[in-house]
Amino acid sequence: MVAEVMSTLAIDGGKPVRSEFLAFHRPNIGPAEEAEVIDALRSGWLTTGPKTKKFEREFADFVGAKHGVAVNSCTAALHVALLAAGVGAGDEVITSPITFASTANVIVHSGATPVFVDVEPATLNLDPAKLEAAITPRTKVIIPVHFAGHPCDMDEIKAIADKHKLTIIEDAAHSPDAHYRGKRIGSISPATCFSFYATKNITTGEGGMLTTDDPAFAEKCAILALHGISKDAWKRYSSSGYQHWDILDPGFKYNMFDLQAALGLVQLKRVDEFWTERKRQFEFYGKAFADLPEIILPVIRDYVKSSYHLYVIQVKTEELDIDRDTFMNALQAENIGIGIHFRAVHLHPFYKNTYGFAEGMFPNAEYASDRVISLPLYPGLPQADMELVAKAVHKLVQHYRANKKAR
Numbered sequence: 001m002v003a004e005v006m007s008t009l010a011i012d013g014g015k016p017v018r019s020e021f022l023a024f025h026r027p028n029i030g031p032a033e034e035a036e037v038i039d040a041l042r043s044g045w046l047t048t049g050p051k052t053k054k055f056e057r058e059f060a061d062f063v064g065a066k067h068g069v070a071v072n073s074c075t076a077a078l079h080v081a082l083l084a085a086g087v088g089a090g091d092e093v094i095t096s097p098i099t100f101a102s103t104a105n106v107i108v109h110s111g112a113t114p115v116f117v118d119v120e121p122a123t124l125n126l127d128p129a130k131l132e133a134a135i136t137p138r139t140k141v142i143i144p145v146h147f148a149g150h151p152c153d154m155d156e157i158k159a160i161a162d163k164h165k166l167t168i169i170e171d172a173a174h175s176p177d178a179h180y181r182g183k184r185i186g187s188i189s190p191a192t193c194f195s196f197y198a199t200k201n202i203t204t205g206e207g208g209m210l211t212t213d214d215p216a217f218a219e220k221c222a223i224l225a226l227h228g229i230s231k232d233a234w235k236r237y238s239s240s241g242y243q244h245w246d247i248l249d250p251g252f253k254y255n256m257f258d259l260q261a262a263l264g265l266v267q268l269k270r271v272d273e274f275w276t277e278r279k280r281q282f283e284f285y286g287k288a289f290a291d292l293p294e295i296i297l298p299v300i301r302d303y304v305k306s307s308y309h310l311y312v313i314q315v316k317t318e319e320l321d322i323d324r325d326t327f328m329n330a331l332q333a334e335n336i337g338i339g340i341h342f343r344a345v346h347l348h349p350f351y352k353n354t355y356g357f358a359e360g361m362f363p364n365a366e367y368a369s370d371r372v373i374s375l376p377l378y379p380g381l382p383q384a385d386m387e388l389v390a391k392a393v394h395k396l397v398q399h400y401r402a403n404k405k406a407r
């Protein structure tokens, strides 16, 4: 659908497809968000207060969970969830190697050992068929990661978790508005952790939320997220007067504050508007790249509602005789911003050196790790820019295809 363009690549001195650099992501913040933040500023309550409490309630209702605990990142949510689930030294926690650093790092912070299970090639989600083989008597928790907003196969994962009496803590950083078999992500497992980082589907700049149906678990997480003390400022200084607090645990400074929640309250109202635009953009790319056999396109299973967080292509480097970084650098030279989600965690130096992970252990993750490139996809991205992204990808594929043939 995109016209043939056989021109010199910008990286080789040619004219870039876009005259100026296109950001990989731009947050969509409008006048309603500005007004709510100003309202928070003028309210006299800047730290965790009424807006945070309201956001917790509204977000939990939105995902269909009984409780929400607002924190300052998804990383924090994952960390307190692991601790509240009783994870500690000597335990093992299973997750996917195709995830962000923090999913694995918090396992280490909890004192446990990270164990990886390879991903399914189609969705790059943890492969339930490989899960059981990774379970040992020390396994305590499974952290499925809904990669790019596509929910994992939760029925299969839950069946295995139940059989082995393991807790599931979902990493839903990418999927605040996704469904699995009609159930909203956030309402399925004992704990689900969301991110409101600047590039996420809804943002509070930095921020996160844990949802759960268990009031005791929610309380434990809330206490751990605020120094381990028994009363947050909202309770300490409420109209009922100052109250003493006790240190129940050596907790963390992970609380969300009201300026963040002000953004979140408005962004949450816009979640359907954002989703509709993301879906349209996702489908545009699908059609635009359908004629490029050298590019693996993301797949959406018919039993999920994806949140379309990322559009991740995989460049079949073996067919173009180049590596991913060559393609990535050439695309950026065309002035197209990109992301890499993700280079497999087990191959990063800390994980290799500390736990002995090595190439060849998780072949599907490693295949993806060397090929993924995320293209710009966000509400507010102009159609004309999406067409330039498509044009740039075509330009590169045609160039490297021709180069290969000429060799």
Ligand SMILES: Cc1ncc(COP(=O)(O)O)c(C=O)c1O
Pocket (backbone or CB within 6 Å): 072, 073, 074, 075, 076, 099, 100, 102, 103, 145, 171, 173, 174, 194, 195, 196, 197, 207, 208
């Ligand atoms: C899969 C995944 N998990 C966890 C996180 C951590 O989120 P946060 O930045 O809110 O801590 C991210 C952030 O990019 C992520 O992509």
